[in-house]
Amino acid sequence: MKPENPFLLERSLVVGVVDEAPGVKTYTLRLSSSYSAEPGQFNMIYIYGLGEVPLSISSPPLKRGSFTYVEHTARAVGAVTGAILSRVSTGSLVGLRGPYGRGWPLREAEGRDLVVLAGGIGLAPLRPVIKCVESSRDAFGRLNILYGARSPEYLLYKYELEEYARIPNTKLLLSSDTASPSWSYHVGFVTDLIEYIDVDVGDSVVFVCGPEAMMRTSVKKLLNRGFRSDQIYVSLERRMRCGVGVCGTCQLGHYFVCRDGPVFSISELGEYFWIEGI
Amino acid sequence: MKKLMLEFKKLLGDPVFLGYKRGSTIPVFDEIRSISELPLEISDVQKPGKYEIVEGFRFRHSHSSPKWYLLPPEQVILTISPSYDAIDSGVSEGRRAVLFGVKPCDLKAIAVLDKILLDKHPVYTAKRRGIVGVVVEECMEPGGTCFCASVNSGPIVESGFDVAYARLDKETLLLKPGSDIGRQVLKSMGLERASSEYTELYKQMVGRAIDSMKRKLPDLERAQRALRGLASSQEFWEEISKKCIGCGNCNYVCPTCFCTEFIDRVGENHAERVATWIGCLTYTYGLVAGGHFRKQLYMRYRHYTLHKFLYYPLQTGGLLGCVGCGRCITWCPIGLDLIENLSRVLKVKNVEA
Numbered sequence: 001m002k003p004e005n006p007f008l009l010e011r012s013l014v015v016g017v018v019d020e021a022p023g024v025k026t027y028t029l030r031l032s033s034s035y036s037a038e039p040g041q042f043n044m045i046y047i048y049g050l051g052e053v054p055l056s057i058s059s060p061p062l063k064r065g066s067f068t069y070v071e072h073t074a075r076a077v078g079a080v081t082g083a084i085l086s087r088v089s090t091g092s093l094v095g096l097r098g099p100y101g102r103g104w105p106l107r108e109a110e111g112r113d114l115v116v117l118a119g120g121i122g123l124a125p126l127r128p129v130i131k132c133v134e135s136s137r138d139a140f141g142r143l144n145i146l147y148g149a150r151s152p153e154y155l156l157y158k159y160e161l162e163e164y165a166r167i168p169n170t171k172l173l174l175s176s177d178t179a180s181p182s183w184s185y186h187v188g189f190v191t192d193l194i195e196y197i198d199v200d201v202g203d204s205v206v207f208v209c210g211p212e213a214m215m216r217t218s219v220k221k222l223l224n225r226g227f228r229s230d231q232i233y234v235s236l237e238r239r240m241r242c243g244v245g246v247c248g249t250c251q252l253g254h255y256f257v258c259r260d261g262p263v264f265s266i267s268e269l270g271e272y273f274w275i276e277g278i
Numbered sequence: 279m280k281k282l283m284l285e286f287k288k289l290l291g292d293p294v295f296l297g298y299k300r301g302s303t304i305p306v307f308d309e310i311r312s313i314s315e316l317p318l319e320i321s322d323v324q325k326p327g328k329y330e331i332v333e334g335f336r337f338r339h340s341h342s343s344p345k346w347y348l349l350p351p352e353q354v355i356l357t358i359s360p361s362y363d364a365i366d367s368g369v370s371e372g373r374r375a376v377l378f379g380v381k382p383c384d385l386k387a388i389a390v391l392d393k394i395l396l397d398k399h400p401v402y403t404a405k406r407r408g409i410v411g412v413v414v415e416e417c418m419e420p421g422g423t424c425f426c427a428s429v430n431s432g433p434i435v436e437s438g439f440d441v442a443y444a445r446l447d448k449e450t451l452l453l454k455p456g457s458d459i460g461r462q463v464l465k466s467m468g469l470e471r472a473s474s475e476y477t478e479l480y481k482q483m484v485g486r487a488i489d490s491m492k493r494k495l496p497d498l499e500r501a502q503r504a505l506r507g508l509a510s511s512q513e514f515w516e517e518i519s520k521k522c523i524g525c526g527n528c529n530y531v532c533p534t535c536f537c538t539e540f541i542d543r544v545g546e547n548h549a550e551r552v553a554t555w556i557g558c559l560t561y562t563y564g565l566v567a568g569g570h571f572r573k574q575l576y577m578r579y580r581h582y583t584l585h586k587f588l589y590y591p592l593q594t595g596g597l598l599g600c601v602g603c604g605r606c607i608t609w610c611p612i613g614l615d616l617i618e619n620l621s622r623v624l625k626v627k628n629v630e631a
Binding site: 001002004006009012046050094095237238239242245246247251253254256275276 | 355356360361370395398402539541549553556566572574584588
């Protein structure tokens, strides 16, 4: 019997592109209507002849007519993402397979307060969380959004960012590592904002995504503020090729980050979170 | 041996036979078309960093293993057009095959790979599902770097095979069935029941084989505990990996290493997506465009060791990732000895205790 091939790609049409920051764009992809995904999951995006990259899904899938639309925010760092940024535009085709991985435990957050803490492009996988909370606002308690980038121009979703503050019962705290004339928010690291978190520490969950060093500092500070390690979740990045736990390149300790993650609680990660290169 | 092959052929409807095939140099795991291709009249001499084929009748294994067939160095997983149409799904049905003359350590390695890849990796799954028979050669004289007895994967087999044979001497085979197919095969071969003289000799030889393995892991659980305690000690891993050159040979010859990298091979009007082996000891393992998750060699050496002894059991429901075949020791260009290093793990932890 011929086994199913998990590496088959769906052809996807790019129907929109938005400039976000230097070297960062958001692409809207059109997929078949059967597609669905949870916040925090990712797709493998394939560029013909170059290869695939894992990209987190940065919007809740939107069903319209016979299609589903999802957004991906990509930054040019390597060959494939570089090709995406320079070559892919509205009307382009890309290959896609997914969604993969275990996303944010939104169910866990229901009825409790929620802190969303993101650095730089780390807001991309958390944006669907914010949108989901917004659309079922009563299901959650207070929402705190802490977001920072190295400078104001590197913030994502500037066209809607300040509107997050208008979501009922929501506190939005922004930061920029460097000062700039028009910047009226905090100057410093996003992790500085942790002291201004205004939630019920004992009955809340925290979702963190950003560079690994930023996440480590965040988790230390959150633990110091009294959050338990099973209340704090991070989304990890690794070298990923297959998305289904067979290529082995994303291993972190005994976990396959692509399949068992990319979202983990700090208690699940244990020492893996702290030992460099494990 | 010829009869054995013939009976399998008859019973299973002309399958292909896969085994260690004698070539002009070192045997590799491949299709066996006649009995003369089996490495029955050679032996291997294995030492850390050394491998040699000599005359004899005790061939153990080579750099090659059943992994060469089940998860080959290159696996085409998809062929795709520039407009993103799949031209070929890359997965075909596996050939009906009998593994012939594989070693107990090989069999254990397949059990390990099954836990990770079966029904998940399409190429592995297709080939693995095509295996309809397994004939094992038990090891009456282990090789120079073997330590299967320390990790419970040899030198004999208890289950998971159809027929196992032991070469008591150059001419005498002692066979045992491990399944209904095996019983049927042995029955139609018209063999006599072995006298107690032979079964006693067999038992003695197995005992001697176990005793003769120079490399021993005295206490696996203690070693695992020690490794757990040392996971965060950068100093220890730097010291223990000092000689390693990060070539990845150990990964490629290891019958359980399964990590692959995906590359695109571009043709005129199509691209092949190809999975190729990647060794965790090599620099690219953990490298991403924006950084490196295992930049230092000690980190990759640590992953290799901890994966084999701590993480595989968690990923497979209890099976070690090391089957004691000793290939990583033999084929290491500088002869780094995994067992010696594990003994050092125990010593360090003893000192600290």
